[in-house]
Amino acid sequence: MSSYPLRDDIFSEKPTEEPTRAGFGRGLKKAGEADERVVALCADLTESTQMHHFKAAFPERYIEIGVAEQNLVTVASGLARAGKIPFTSSYAAFSPGRNWEQIRTTITLNEQPVKIIGSHAGVSVGPDGATHQMLEDIALMRVLPHMVVVVPGDSVEAEKATLAIAQNGEPSYLRLAREKTPVFSTDDSPFTIGTAYVLREGRDVTLCGTGTMTFQLLKAAQLLEQQGVSAEVVHVPTVKPLDETVILASARKTGRVVTAEEAQIAAGFGGAVAELLSEKLPTPLKRIGMLDRFGESGQPNELLDYFGLNAEKMKPVIQEFINATSQYHREG
């Protein structure tokens, strides 16, 4: 069995839920307590992005930027040059959506340890619609040299990830969600940047999830088990650097890989796993996520269902993938 501790209520009717941004809010305040170099900048979304806890604790280290995302990250670059550890926050659609070039030039090429916090990512933003449902951020950030990309699976992990990027000395992107999602990890669950975790062991297929999609894969694995399918679930909270060792070991064992993300699969997390497998261990792969289209307005759960991003919709897709690949399935 996997040694990763999971919360015991995750498959109950009412699992504990909290948005990942809430974990960030707690983590940032703790990071500020631990290191006075930590400063926070926000583009007029302080409470939405949960920076208000930090602001209340350290008003002198909180900087309001106004609705100016280009300035948000470039002022942060300057603060980093002056020895600070700047956390910047906005909605992911605006940062890194609007200010990608400034991030590229003044943060990654310039190697300044600015933290880009993109909240309200994914279709689960809901009624605000496609303009605000950021789906391309993983791709945008992961192609930048020096950039670390972390997509925490739940609020507990988001808090740990926030503390980790505060001290990694590198440009880092942290992707957060607006809506409450089930908490599957515990205070004792491990989190290290660059590490993937086997949450559930299996033989027939590897289900790799990033962000809140990992919980859906855990549930899908349980549904598949009822059909006699043994699924391994690998949680990949760090999209870059990707934990090649853990992913390849699982792919070698099961001979089939499925990825799931609340983002474009092209160049996103699924893209990263596809690159890895095709170069190092060609393995049948199915990517679940947004298929080259934008989202639209709706209730969060409605949208996840509509776009096939919940366990119930994933299960038949995975089942079909297993059936379709059975004739050339490489036994581990």
Add this chain to the structure above:
Amino acid sequence: MGQQLTVSQLEAKANTIRQDIITMLEAAGSGHSAGPLGLSDIFAALYFDIMNYDAKNPDWEKRDYFFLSNGHTVPVQYAAMAEAGFFEKAELQTLRKLGSRLQGHPERTKLPGLENTSGPLGSGLSQASGVAYALQYLDREPHRFVYTVMGDGELNEGNIWEAAMFAGKYKLAQLIGFIDRNNIQIDGNTEDVMPLEDLRGKWESFGWHVQEVDGHNIESIIDAASMARAISNKPSVIIAHTIPGKGVDFMEYDYHWHGAPPNHEQAKEALTKLRTLNGKIKAGE
């Protein structure tokens, strides 16, 4: 920074910087001529009078900061830095070549003494604002200043005005910006491409202290910087009126030299002109 130089010594520095720009660009075979030549007097004033730094210890913790916002003019900064002793002057001839620390557009991680990486326009002022904010509010070091040089065409960028609002709001008094007001950009004259006037009024309305100087009069540049440091309740901008290509008559005022280097014959002619010009660039000449 070493001993105080006289105005004529500073003018000689500016002339040396101009000659170095010509030889660098000729050797590189590509790069921008007009902007760096027009900025030579400002850089001579910055590196040999205005700024506090230690060329042998570029990260000296009491230094003033300098952010070049329009990175394409970096040959003038490289020439000034070499003259100031950050590195050997021979290295200037490696500009834009494979393996060089002197990249076509400046990269902080390549060359000690650079505070930022720049090229895409519009982001230098906000980086300088970030440092100025830290000095004023976080580290409380009132005797250190942050200088930045912007192009005028660069002011088309929205990021500049985001930074102008930010610095105005927080009254970043240790922030001092120079605008290279040479009236040209790639597609033509600034007022034809995208008018900037009333430029003074724009900055004033954003909460800045504004001065205008002859950007080729080193005394005026130094005096304006001194005044800017004395203004303690708002950021300062110095609109420096310059002539693109200044010092090389066939380049002056001609926007075609914005992004072009001299060939061998042109470089030879330019150097001859500069050598006979020594000490003759100042107000009214």
